[in-house]
Amino acid sequence: xxxxxxxxxxxxxxxxxxxxxxxxxxxxxxxxxxxxxxxxxxxxxxxxxxxxxxxxxxxxxxxxxxxxxxxxxxxxxxxxxxxxxxxxxxxxxxxxxxxxxxxxxxxxxxxxxxxxxxxxxxxxxxxxxxxxxxxxxxxxxxxxxxxxxxxxxxxxxxxxxxxxxxxxxxxxxxxxxxxxxxxxxxxxxxxxxxxxxxxxxxxxxxxxxxxxxxxx
Amino acid sequence: xxxxxxxxxxxxxxxxxxxxxxxxxxxxxxxxxxxxxxxxxxxxxxxxxxxxxxxxxxxxxxxxxxxxxxxxxxxxxxxxxxxxxxxxxxxxxxxxxxxxxxxxxxxxxxxxxxxxxxxxxxxxxxxxxxxxxxxxxxxxxxxxxxxxxxxxxxxxxxxxxxxxxxxxxxxxxxxxxxxxxxxxxxxxxxxxxxxxxxxxxxxxxxxxxxxxxxxxxxxxxxxxxxxxxxxxxxxxxxxxxxxxxxxxxxxxxxxxxxxxxxxxxxxxxxxxxxxxxxxxxxxxxxxxxxxxxxxxxxxxxxxxxxxxxxxxxxxxxxxxxxxxxxxxxxxxxxxxxxxxxxxxxxxxxxxxxxxxxxxxxxxxxxxxxxxxxxxxxxxxxxxxxxxxxxxxxxxxxxxxxxxxxxxxxxxxxxxxxxxxxxxxxxxxxxxxxxxxxxxxxxxxxxxxxxxxxxxxxxxxxxxxxxxxxxxxxxxxxxxxxxxxxxxxxxxxxxxxxxxxxxxxxxxxxxxxxxxxxxxxxxxxxxxxxxxxxxxxxxxxxxxxxxxxxxxxxxxxxxxxxxxxxxxxxxxxxxxxxxxxxxxxxxxxxxxxxxxxxxxxxxxxxxxxxxxxxxxxxxxxxxxxxxxxxxxxxxxxxxxxxxxxxxxxxxxxxxxxxxxxxxxxxxxxxxxxxxxxxxxxxxxxxxxxxxxxxxxxxxxxxxxxxxxxxxxxxxxxxxxxxxxxxxxx
Numbered sequence: 001x002x003x004x005x006x007x008x009x010x011x012x013x014x015x016x017x018x019x020x021x022x023x024x025x026x027x028x029x030x031x032x033x034x035x036x037x038x039x040x041x042x043x044x045x046x047x048x049x050x051x052x053x054x055x056x057x058x059x060x061x062x063x064x065x066x067x068x069x070x071x072x073x074x075x076x077x078x079x080x081x082x083x084x085x086x087x088x089x090x091x092x093x094x095x096x097x098x099x100x101x102x103x104x105x106x107x108x109x110x111x112x113x114x115x116x117x118x119x120x121x122x123x124x125x126x127x128x129x130x131x132x133x134x135x136x137x138x139x140x141x142x143x144x145x146x147x148x149x150x151x152x153x154x155x156x157x158x159x160x161x162x163x164x165x166x167x168x169x170x171x172x173x174x175x176x177x178x179x180x181x182x183x184x185x186x187x188x189x190x191x192x193x194x195x196x197x198x199x200x201x202x203x204x205x206x207x208x209x210x211x212x213x214x215x216x
Numbered sequence: 217x218x219x220x221x222x223x224x225x226x227x228x229x230x231x232x233x234x235x236x237x238x239x240x241x242x243x244x245x246x247x248x249x250x251x252x253x254x255x256x257x258x259x260x261x262x263x264x265x266x267x268x269x270x271x272x273x274x275x276x277x278x279x280x281x282x283x284x285x286x287x288x289x290x291x292x293x294x295x296x297x298x299x300x301x302x303x304x305x306x307x308x309x310x311x312x313x314x315x316x317x318x319x320x321x322x323x324x325x326x327x328x329x330x331x332x333x334x335x336x337x338x339x340x341x342x343x344x345x346x347x348x349x350x351x352x353x354x355x356x357x358x359x360x361x362x363x364x365x366x367x368x369x370x371x372x373x374x375x376x377x378x379x380x381x382x383x384x385x386x387x388x389x390x391x392x393x394x395x396x397x398x399x400x401x402x403x404x405x406x407x408x409x410x411x412x413x414x415x416x417x418x419x420x421x422x423x424x425x426x427x428x429x430x431x432x433x434x435x436x437x438x439x440x441x442x443x444x445x446x447x448x449x450x451x452x453x454x455x456x457x458x459x460x461x462x463x464x465x466x467x468x469x470x471x472x473x474x475x476x477x478x479x480x481x482x483x484x485x486x487x488x489x490x491x492x493x494x495x496x497x498x499x500x501x502x503x504x505x506x507x508x509x510x511x512x513x514x515x516x517x518x519x520x521x522x523x524x525x526x527x528x529x530x531x532x533x534x535x536x537x538x539x540x541x542x543x544x545x546x547x548x549x550x551x552x553x554x555x556x557x558x559x560x561x562x563x564x565x566x567x568x569x570x571x572x573x574x575x576x577x578x579x580x581x582x583x584x585x586x587x588x589x590x591x592x593x594x595x596x597x598x599x600x601x602x603x604x605x606x607x608x609x610x611x612x613x614x615x616x617x618x619x620x621x622x623x624x625x626x627x628x629x630x631x632x633x634x635x636x637x638x639x640x641x642x643x644x645x646x647x648x649x650x651x652x653x654x655x656x657x658x659x660x661x662x663x664x665x666x667x668x669x670x671x672x673x674x675x676x677x678x679x680x681x682x683x684x685x686x687x688x689x690x691x692x693x694x695x696x697x698x699x700x701x702x703x704x705x706x707x708x709x710x711x712x713x714x715x716x717x718x719x720x721x722x723x724x725x726x727x728x729x730x731x732x733x734x735x736x737x738x739x740x741x742x743x744x745x746x747x748x749x750x751x752x753x754x755x756x757x758x759x760x761x762x763x764x765x766x767x768x769x770x771x772x773x774x775x776x777x778x779x780x781x782x783x784x785x786x787x788x789x790x791x792x793x794x795x796x797x798x799x800x801x802x803x804x805x806x807x808x809x810x811x812x813x814x815x816x817x818x819x820x821x822x823x824x825x826x827x828x829x830x831x832x833x834x835x836x837x838x839x840x841x842x843x844x845x846x847x848x849x850x851x852x853x854x855x856x857x858x859x860x861x862x863x864x865x866x867x868x869x870x871x872x873x874x875x876x877x878x879x880x881x882x883x884x885x886x887x888x889x890x891x892x893x894x895x896x897x898x899x900x901x902x903x904x905x906x907x908x909x910x911x912x913x914x915x916x917x918x919x920x921x922x923x924x925x926x927x928x929x930x931x932x933x934x935x936x937x938x939x940x941x942x943x944x
Contacts, residue, residue, distance in 0.1 A: 021646070021647050021648025021649060021650070021673075089499070089500060090499070090500025090501065090502060091500075091503075092500065092501050092502075092503050092609060092612050093503070095612065095613065097497070097500040099497055102496070103496035103497050104496075104497060105497030107613050114613060115613050115943075117496075117497035117498065117944065118494065118495065118496050118497040119492070119494075120489075120490035120491075120492060120493070120494045120895055121490065121491060121492060122492035122944075124492070124615075124616075124940070124943070124944075125613055125614060125615055125943070127615070147615060148491070148492070149491040149492040149493075149940065149941075150486060150491060151484070151485065151486040151487045151488040151491045151857065152274070152485055152486040152488075152855045152856055152857050152859075153488075153491075153563075153564065153855060153856030153857030153858065153937075153938060153940070153941075154856045154937075154940055155615075155616055155940030155941075157615075
């Protein structure tokens with residue numbers, strides 16, 4: 001409780017320093033820092049005070065299905081420790097963009113993760129050479145290229161060698177990838193060429209996301 | 217598996233440390249030999265002795281090291297993978313000069329080049345120059361080799377000259393410093409030194425070394441000073457502890473008698489907390505419906521309707537405003553649309569262009585096939601990216617190089633047929649009231665100085681390219697008081713403001729150089745409101761590759777008048793040429809509307825070139841504020857994420873005596889985008905300018921918004937460097 005209060009106070013002091021004006025573009029470094037601090041506080045508050053009883057993922061899914069008539073997925077971000085319902089905001093061929101209310105996005109192609117946006121350690125684009133094998137439920141190997149922003153602002157590819165095969169449970173295809181001293185395992189449940197449920201690796205910082213189709 | 221340098225670099229930035237460490241031990245090829253701790257001189261080393269280690273390319277660090285010998289504050293920059301540079305401000309205890317303080321303040325510059333990296337049995341080898349500008353307290357040279365004996369133990373051995381051999385060079389008390397004394401380098405007898413470092417665990421490392429440094433300073437006047445206590449032996453010991461990714465603390469013992477402590481902070485531009493940024497996801501592309509589903513839209517008949525463009529322009533403008541983009545104007549026909557945007561949010565222009573392209577795919581009728589996205593700066597168009605709508609639809613969220621290959625970058629003419637200005641964009645009035653904080657850290661004479669106050673700022677853009685800007689400052693408190701320039705011949709003494717104002721002849725130095733910057737402290741310490749600037753600026757573009765600027769009014773704190781500039785910079789050219797002519801008058805010290813007697817016409821011609829890997833060079837040749845003629849060379853390294861680190865040097869026809877301490881003007885500039893640190897998208901930057909001294913020679917006019925950096929954001933080198941953010 002005390003901690004929250006102190007942080008809020010500090011933030012309001014900074015916000016006071018930020019001054020005033022109509023110049024939103026050039027709010028100065030103080031202003032930008034205050035904004036960042038404000039958001040950090042908001043997040044902290046949200047985490048500290050679950051004032052309204054938190055909805056369970058099932059309740060959230062049921063409510064979203066009632067309110068939103070379009071395609072919906074439920075995504076569990078393991079690295080972020082949260083599960084969210086995401087609604088489709090755009091479709092370009094087989095590629096669909098799903099967003100949270102805070103406008104963080106997952107980009108899926110027939111259920112295969114091809115990118116994320118707004119998460120800070122985003123996957124720019126994935127080029128899974130194993131996609132055909134996974135959709136066909138076949139075994140084999142292929143190359144997967146995952147492109148990320150490096151800290152210097154340049155998009156760079158990481159290449160992984162992957163093998164695809166049947167998983168331990170029936171109907172589950174597992175893709176095991178290795179490269180650059182890292183390894184990860186994606187699991188897919190494929191129904192009629194569509195990936196209905198999956199657990200896919202976004203990247204080293206965000207870890208895995210579990211994606212469940214609520215309404216195709 | 218042998219990793220390419222590129223992959224290695226990426227791993228260092230996107231994968232957590234644990235992954236990197238894990239992969240290193242499993243590969244036969246070692247990473248480059250990165251330093252584990254900083255020496256007391258602020259670069260990878262033992263304790264006092266150097267090693268052949270480097271830092272990850274681009275690392276910027278600062279080390280403060282305290283002991284009875286003094287206090288060294290060093291800023292280190294790994295300018296190239298093998299080139300380490302250090303700028304150091306030291307308080308050296310035990311030396312009495314004319315100030316009779318019992319210590320001296322000393323600036324020094326080091327460079328070290330790693331000639332060979334460690335490979336197999338071959339050790340890494342480096343050559344270094346310490347305090348090499350002029351003869352200083354720390355002047356010395358070395359050749360050193362470093363070898364990993366086990367994964368956790370490294371041994372270094374080398375030969376040192378000068379201070380490193382315990383044979384300090386004699387300091388000429390009349391020398392103004394600042395110029396290399398190459399005749400002394402690697403002369404005067406060498407002695408060996410050595411160090412061992414043991415990485416106990418991830419955080420702790422222990423170092424032992426044998427050093428010949430005896431902490432003696434010799435002057436040409438015959439005086440010899442012992443800094444602190446004479447080391448009892450050559451054996452030094454230290455322990456360093458690393459916490460977090462960026463901090464290191466250390467304690468050391470020199471010669472068994474003198475204890476010291478140091479603290480280091482290191483930042484790497486490549487290690488952003490949120491490499492991809494936290495900005496909200498972009499609106500996705502909306503592919504066009506089949507022609508049968510929207511025959512009117514595909515036929516282009518809508519273009520006949522006079523209400524179509526205003527409605528589309530308003531909708532697109534509102535959508536762009538949410539992305540921090542201003543739709544300044546738009547030309548729309550049945551199959552082509554050109555939008556002119558001002559980017560108010562993103563460091564990389566490519567992100568602004570990419571988001572605008574997607575919004576266009578959502579807002580424009582299906583028959584519009586060609587998108588022309590023109591960037592503007594200061595109301596003037598700077599470049600156009602032309603892309604087919606079908607490619608935007610086809611390539612959405614693919615590797616960014618594909619859309620780069622499918623688009624074309626060209627110069628943008630001032631006007632375009634059918635261009636309609638958006639309503640409500642001009643005139644544009646902006647204002648703000650903010651605190652300001654001026655901080656001087658590295659002043660040799662004054663230590664840390666600061667001033668805090670409030671600044672009101674307003675700008676009124678009457679029409680595209682015509683901007684009225686004004687600022688008003690009120691100091692609240694601080695210790696940067698008003699003071700006259702130093703009294704010639706009495707080093708360390710200054711004229712009082714009253715003395716300086718009473719005798720106009722003092723505004724020229726005894727050597728006959730007008731005081732254009734050395735009396736800069738006369739402009740500080742005002743308790744009344746001051747006007748730092750009040751200008752009317754006009755930006756224009758007479759031909760598609762030529763930009764012009766005319767700024768008139770109170771241009772900066774100390775000068776007012778007219779500044780004119782012309783720049784030739786084709787969008788696809790790495791070369792740019794420019795010229796600037798200013799006629800300015802020195803402002804009165806109250807910083808209001810009065811002027812002093814000094815008036816000068818000055819200016820320069822400039823050549824700019826963008827090299828590979830983010831290096832840019834700028835050469836200015838011309839006449840400076842004091843009427844001296846010469847040249848300034850600026851080298852800047854720039855990262856795609858917006859970090860800029862640069863160094864400049866100015867030499868003019870003034871002699872070293874006329875010029876004053878330092879002999880020529882030099883400095884380091886640093887600019888860090890705030891978004892890099894916070895993850896929030898912003899064009900704001902934190903800038904720092906470390907310049908050695910405010911002297912009268914080689915002084916430049918500080919007019920705002922020179923053309924080159926404004927124009928260049930949307931030109932080929934910078935645009936494509938940040939092109940990876942097109943689909944962000």
